[in-house]
Structures are given as structure tokens and as C-alpha cells.
Amino acid sequence: MIRVVLPLQLCNLANVSREVELQVEVPATISTVLDALEVSYPALRGTIRDQVILQRRPFIRFFACGEDLSLDPPTNPLPEEVASGKEPLRVVGAMAGG
């Protein structure tokens, strides 16, 4: 089971608590996690990545195990701690503006 922590705005949009759990086939990647997330919560389609080209939105970042994974290829396997559910994948709205 993969744990995903969402920003507050997306929790409100999808009507979920701050952390959701998803069943994702191995090897889990950012792409497969987002696929599962969007199937379970269709309201999130287009809010984290583009719906057509699947590119991460510019002000969205991905963190796990203290590392910024945002610039890694989204098909890279996630760290074992995330794949095993020990650590969550964090979807974060980047700090921007005043």
C-alpha cells in the first residue's frame, strides 16, 4: 500500500483527508501512483499533472524520504520506504508569490 500526502487544496477538492492510501502495482513509480490516484479520485485529474502529456504542473513538487524527486523521470521506481508504505510520497504546492 502506497501512502500519498496531498496539499490541503487538493484534499478539499477530492474530499479526502490529508493522507490517502493506494494499491499500486510494483514497481511503484510517480507515474503509476498518479495513475492510481486519479482513478480513485477523478477530481484530481489535471491538478497535479497535465491530462494529455502527463507532465508535472510547474508549481507541483514531489518529495519522499527527505529527497526532492520532482526532477527525476516519473517512471523511476520510488524508494523502497515509499513502496513498502513506511514513508509517504508527498505532493507539495511549491512556495511562490508573496
Added chain:
Amino acid sequence: MSKVRVLVGTRKGAFVLTSDARREGWEISGPHFAGWEIYHLKGSPVNPDRLYASQTSGWFGQVIQRSNDGGKTWEPVGNKFVYEGSPGTHQWYDGSQRPWEFKRVWKLEPSLVEPETVYAGVEDAALFRSSDGGQTWQELAGLRSVKGNLWAPGAGGMCLHTIIQDTDNPKRFYTAISAAGAFRTDDGGQTWQAVNRGLKSDYELADPDAEVGHCVHSIAMHPSRPDVLFMQKHWDVMRTDDAGESWHEISGNLPTDFGYTIAVHSHEPETIYIVPIKSDSEHFPPDGMLRVYRSRTGGNDWEALTKGLPQSNCYVNVFRSAMAVDTLDPCGVYFGTTGGQVYGSTDSGDSWAPIVRDFPPVLSVEVQTLS
């Protein structure tokens, strides 16, 4: 007894203001979608409890919300806006060409006749239609074929902000784009023509009389006379009596003819309202006095409406979609400001009172008169 519902979109959420026909006491619901920019909300004329809202964010993109109970509860619907075919390019500020890229929905216009049909005006400028209540969207791409390569963004972006359906002929629509101009279709959106003859954009366009490229800020129509349109252009207040075939200026005695919004009285088709703004570089009322101007003669002769509005030290703006009228008698007029006030008048503009004073900056105001 009739009821009035005012739909307010702000920089930080949506609000629904409700009153009985006296329009004295207001029940306020919101913020809905707190923290998100709500560019526009509008109710269906066919089913007034069906509302749509454009919810957008620089972080999380575009969401479309739909309500079937007058705004008490909402559900997200389709937010996939894909330009038809190869999107092509449009003009950028420096004259270079830049690819079309979807950014947000500025306007949602439910059909006058079909309960599940709604239109969306977007940035970068294009028109989309949904025939399933907002679940899926298809572009009416014929619009962008009208010299779209010469359209350019205004200061607020290249947005399609006005969608008007002809009350007599539901296949005729008008749209307006900053900065491209006004356009008309007579076949439900398949083919379009520019309707900008008579607009003059000195200092803004290399050819002031160009077929496209004009910075139209908003257009209003009275449902009883669909061939008559009133326009607030970047500068100039304009009028057409022949469905856009030709426009003439009606700025008359206005202190400045720069502004964003324009509205028509619900029972008097020759009575129109604007809020003059000082200039394109100073987006606030002249002399710090918030004045609505009313013409009862279809333009040229304007009177300042000041009673109940701040007449000193007021430096707010009123955006293009932030004024609307109800259909009660006397006509109610409403507008919202970037200072977070929503003002209402229950006597056709003779006097005004704030309904709220401290909302986030107001992006849009729409009114529903409910029986």
C-alpha cells in the same frame, strides 16, 4: 415572492448572496472553494438551480464545479480543455508568434435553450462547448480560424471573456476577446466572422481600423433587442444597431471612456451602465470618486450616479464581468470591486448600498432573479 441570488467570484473563493425581492437583508454563503480564484459563476436560464463555477489556481490548474441545488452543494465535472487539431500560434506582445496554450476559463455561459449545454471562454482565447453538463468539452475551432495568428494578449492575458447568445436566434452568438475584438457566428459556432468595423484603436494597433486585434473589454445586450449591442472597449464606449456589422462611439460626455464593465437595464433597452476608470495605466476611478455612469438614451448623454458610493479616496477597480442586473421592478443593479465590496441598487442606480464590504477582490458578479 421573488428572490434574488447574486453569484460572486473572487480571488479567494465563491460566494452566494440571497435576498427576497425587497433586497434589503442578505444571506451570505461561502467562501466556496476557499483559497482558489473563481473567475466566473453563472446559473442556467433553463434550470436556475444548475450553476457552474470556474475554479482556478496557478498551482493546481483549472477545475469546473457544478451545482444542482442553487449553490448549496457542488461537484467537480470535466476540466479537460484540449484545442482541436494542431493549436497553431498567435501573436505575442513583441510581435513574435507563440503557440496556443490553455491557461484558465474566464467565462461560463449556460445555453438559453438547452439545459445540459454550457459554453466556456478560455485563455488562450478559444470557445469550448459541453453538451453533457460540463463533463466533456469540445472546442468550436472555427473561431480561431478568423485570423487567430494576429490575436495578441491584453495586459490580463489573451482571454475570451464575453459569450452572448441571441435570444431570438439561438444559433447566433457573439464573443469578445482581449485583444482580438468581437466575433459572431450565425450557425451555432461552426463558422465565425469578425465584427469590428467602426472600432478604432489608435496607438494600440499599427492599423487603428484593423479587422482583428482590438482590445474589447466587455459587451452587453438587452434580450428584447438582440441586434443592439453595447461595448466597453479598452478606450471608447461603442454601440452597434446591426448585430455588429458597424459600430459607432457613444462616449459622449463621460469623464473618461476607459473601463471594463457594461450592463443594460433589464426593462429599458436604452438605459446602460458603465464604471469609468481613469486610464489604462491608472486602474481606478477618476479623482478617487467611485461613480457609475448611466445613459438613458442609449449612449452619449451620461449622468453620474454617486448616492451611496464613496466620493473620496476610493481607488478600486471594477472588472469586466463584475456588474449585472436583476429583472425585478425597479431594476436592481449590482457590481463588485477589487476592494472586496459588492454594491447593490434597488432603484435602477439612483442610490447604492454595500451588500458586503470586505470580500477578497471581486472578479465577477452575476444575478439570478428567482420566482
